[in-house]
Amino acid sequence: MSKCRKLITTTALMGVIGVLPAFADTLGLGRLALPEEIAAWDVAVMPDGRGLPEGAGNVFDGEDLWIDYCAVCHGDFAEGAGVWPPIVGGRGTLTADRPLKTVESYWPYLSTVWDYVNRSMPFGAAQTLETDEVYAITAYILYSAGLVDDDYELTHENFTENRLPNEGGFYFDDRAEVEFPIFTQEPCMSDCGAPVSISARATTLNVTPDFPIIRNLYTEDLIGNGAADAAAEEVIEDASAQPEAEAGEAETQMASLDPELVAAGEAAWRQCRTCHQIGDGARNGTGPQLNDIVGKMAAQVDGFRYSPAFVDAGESGVIWDEATLDAFLENPAGMIPRNRMSFRGVRSADERAALIAYMKSYTN
Amino acid sequence: MTDTPMDAKGKSRGASRRDFLRTAGLAAGGAALGAGAGRAATPDPLITEVQPWASFLGEGVDATPYGMPIHFEDHVVRRNVEWLTADPIASINFTPIHALDGTITPQGCAFERHHSGAIELSKEDYRLMITGLVEKPLIFTFGDLLRMPRIQRTFFCECAANSGMEWGGAQLNAAQFTHGMIHNMEYTGVSLRTLLNEAGVKPEGSWIYVEGADASSNGRSIPMEKALDDCMIAFFANGEALRMEHGYPVRLVVPGWEGNLWVKWLRRIGVHDAPIYSREETSKYTDLMPDGRAREFTWAMHAKSVITSPSPQMPIGHGPGPMVITGLAWSGLGKIARVDVSLDGGVNWQTARLAGEPGDKALTRFYVDHVWDGKPMYLQSRAIDETGYVQPTKEQLRAIRGVNSIYHNNGIQTWYVNESGEAENVEVS
Known part of the structure; x- marks a missing residue:
């Protein structure tokens, strides 16, 4: 950061990036953007292909990339996995009770696919794909949607020849024309219809998360019985006592670990938490929850569906100790080839040690 | 007088009190309706006995350099609906509108919507670029923005999907969950007109494309007419710096239009002659109609x-x-x-x-x-x-x-x- 600032200050002094002169109608603040800077940030792609960089990628390479980076959430065939969105399928469902909106059935333009994969995917590792990799993944999506053959290569030159099935399925907001005439009529104020009755209630679905109900204290509550309030507060205190006990247990465990290392591990955990939960209430998500992982045999977290590669590793006797965790964190695909953790690894040995200490702090 | 939170189903938290309230309320209610103030059988010890807070000392001015609401209010918080989205990092939570009054939403309990999580971006690392169909592509630091003429406006920000779970019928049993994807803040910042004027929009520049610095980028296209009308970039909300989850240090404010356009951690404004048709304005934030076609660019939030x-x-x-x-x-x-x-x-x-x-x-x-x-x-x-x-x-x-x-x-x-x-x-x- 400071290095960056120094660079700008120095070059500005040298006159390479001059502070802009103040024009009469502008403030003259800021500085001109350099071509390299514009190239780095101005990457949006439009439906007519403007903004596409030169490059190419084929379905075959796209499939390999898809398995490595995309399949964990979107399925091997882009059909979706678990709660994550399917990318293909759903043609003809847009008028159905439950429409399936995918690239194949709903998205109007292929440019959107390229742009989104390039800018924001994979989830948790955005902007790590090479240009040709983005072309290849886009080609694989086209193939999975049945729009190109398996020998197809997508390039910046043939890109706009590809049209998505639902391109004509959108029209500009017409609420002002269609709805305003109806919704601007003078509203009725009295005797506007027959007495009503309940036709649907949310409680029958029972999908609302628990929430506290707020009740205030009124004079009526107190007349004749002043003890009720004290009793209620006791109940609330009881409810909050439990977490403190759990915190005590955690502290016992932490005592044998270097707190600084655990704290560093917690900071480094950012890169893991997209897929892995740890700590109180941790559940399996894209990856398994990792409480008590240290000392455990590979592929043994209850309820998680591991890749065949991971199951094999477990059966061959891999146990997660410091050495194996270190090796796996350094190069996940090197230690267990074809596993589905789409993560490139942690280069720094210190950071790996911190992460392992952090996982240990959640191991009993 | 304290609010007493209880479990929705009256379980663990004070069921007995709840039953008492219902009985007492009904019994005493009739009297209150007719004769006004009731009569207590015994004096209230909160009044007749000296209470600890009336005798001992409270906290000093150095106890809380930045205060949180008193712990009696700790149930007034954002909540989320786990089953709504695949992951809490690309998800939404809800403002506790049921427990607030007035119109300003405190930042700490104003709903959040992230597509790749809330990021930490310092003012020092912040850059804003204006590119595309402009006379001069420009880059501003945060400090540069503070030197521009400043404006203050109060606006609501509502997610286009607010009440979206209720289309098929009554579903979520709480105002927080049916209507809590909204907040209302007083913003201080710079008019987008001022910023675009610095770069000089070319005559063919009819749209802007705004992007965030986070992994999702959440790019959206906005017609130039709106950009030059009342849009602004904000760095203060309700008198203090934006909170991280609301786009610190700079977010876009697009008054009256759906919250997804209010790009947080704003890093680039591109000027174009057509919309980009980004993921957020095609696959999402388009409204599927009964004939299988969809309305696009439905920006305004209606009454x-x-x-x-x-x-x-x-x-x-x-x-x-x-x-x-x-x-x-x-x-x-x-x-x-x-x-x-x-x-x-x-x-x-x-x-x-x-x-x-x-x-x-x-x-x-x-x-x-x-x-x-x-x-x-x-x-x-x-x-x-x-x-x-x-x-x-x-x-x-x-x-x-x-x-x-x-x-x-x-x-x-x-x-x-x-x-x-x-x-x-x-x-x-």
């Missing part, structure tokens, strides 16, 4: 209102007698002109009292000072804005849009309040 109390989280705890019915109204097309409230599910309406001068594209608070007779009510509110737009019923909306358009559900909400004062999300016919 809407909701009664925040009573509501499922805020039952009537006191039995018959004087009470306050209150709620919020807003319109992305301008100011709220009037709010009507019905106690009988829309058969008869009365005009509510507006708490202050309604602001342009800002939340307006309304009150009905009511004397409850203890009978069930079907509470509804209906907003009317200065353009004459009247908030429609859910059935009116479904007749045009069907039930699969997800976004822009501004239909009239009904809370059924039973004899015990408990409120419930229902639909009526």
Whole structure:
């Protein structure tokens, strides 16, 4: 950061990036953007292909990339996995009770696919794909949607020849024309219809998360019985006592670990938490929850569906100790080839040690 | 006087007290309705005995350099609905609108929507680039922005999907979850017109494309007319720096239009001659209609209102007698002109009292000072804005849009309040 600032200050002094002169109608603040800077940030792609960089990628390479980076959430065939969105399928469902909106059935333009994969995917590792990799993944999506053959290569030159099935399925907001005439009529104020009755209630679905109900204290509550309030507060205190006990247990465990290392591990955990939960209430998500992982045999977290590669590793006797965790964190695909953790690894040995200490702090 | 949170189903937290309240409320209520103040059998020890806080000392001025609400209020928090999204990092939570009053939403409990999580971006590392069809592509630091003419405006920000779970029928039993994807803040920042003028928009520049610095980028296209009208970039909200989750250090403010356009951690404004058709304005934030086609670029949030109390989280705890019915109204097309409230599910309406001068594209608070007779009510509110737009019923909306358009559900909400004062999300016919 400071290095960056120094660079700008120095070059500005040298006159390479001059502070802009103040024009009469502008403030003259800021500085001109350099071509390299514009190239780095101005990457949006439009439906007519403007903004596409030169490059190419084929379905075959796209499939390999898809398995490595995309399949964990979107399925091997882009059909979706678990709660994550399917990318293909759903043609003809847009008028159905439950429409399936995918690239194949709903998205109007292929440019959107390229742009989104390039800018924001994979989830948790955005902007790590090479240009040709983005072309290849886009080609694989086209193939999975049945729009190109398996020998197809997508390039910046043939890109706009590809049209998505639902391109004509959108029209500009017409609420002002269609709805305003109806919704601007003078509203009725009295005797506007027959007495009503309940036709649907949310409680029958029972999908609302628990929430506290707020009740205030009124004079009526107190007349004749002043003890009720004290009793209620006791109940609330009881409810909050439990977490403190759990915190005590955690502290016992932490005592044998270097707190600084655990704290560093917690900071480094950012890169893991997209897929892995740890700590109180941790559940399996894209990856398994990792409480008590240290000392455990590979592929043994209850309820998680591991890749065949991971199951094999477990059966061959891999146990997660410091050495194996270190090796796996350094190069996940090197230690267990074809596993589905789409993560490139942690280069720094210190950071790996911190992460392992952090996982240990959640191991009993 | 303290609020006493209890479990929704009356389990672990004070079921006995709840039962007591119901009984006591009903018994004492009749007296309150007729003769006014009641009479206590014994003196209140809170008054007759010296309480600890009236004798011992409280906290010093160095105890809390930046304060949180007192712990009695720790139930007034954002909540999320786990099953709604695949992952809490690309998800949304809900403002506790049921427990707030006034119109300004404190940042700490204002709903959050992230597509790749809330990021830490310092003012020092912040850069804003203006590119595309401009005379001079420019880069600003945060400090540069502070040197530009500053403006202050108060606006609501509502997610297009607010009430989106209610299209198929009453689903979530709490105002926080049915209407909590909204907040209202006083913003301080710079007009987008000022910024674009610095770069000099070329005549063919008819759209801007705005992007964030986070992994999702959340790029959106906005027509130049709106960009030059009332859009601004904000660095202060409610008098202090934006919170991380609201886009620190700089977010875009697009008054009256859907929250997804209010790009956080704003890093680039591209000037173009056409929209980009990004993921967020094609696959999402388009409204699927019954014929299988979809409306695109449905930006404006139309007039809407909701009664925040009573509501499922805020039952009537006191039995018959004087009470306050209150709620919020807003319109992305301008100011709220009037709010009507019905106690009988829309058969008869009365005009509510507006708490202050309604602001342009800002939340307006309304009150009905009511004397409850203890009978069930079907509470509804209906907003009317200065353009004459009247908030429609859910059935009116479904007749045009069907039930699969997800976004822009501004239909009239009904809370059924039973004899015990408990409120419930229902639909009526």
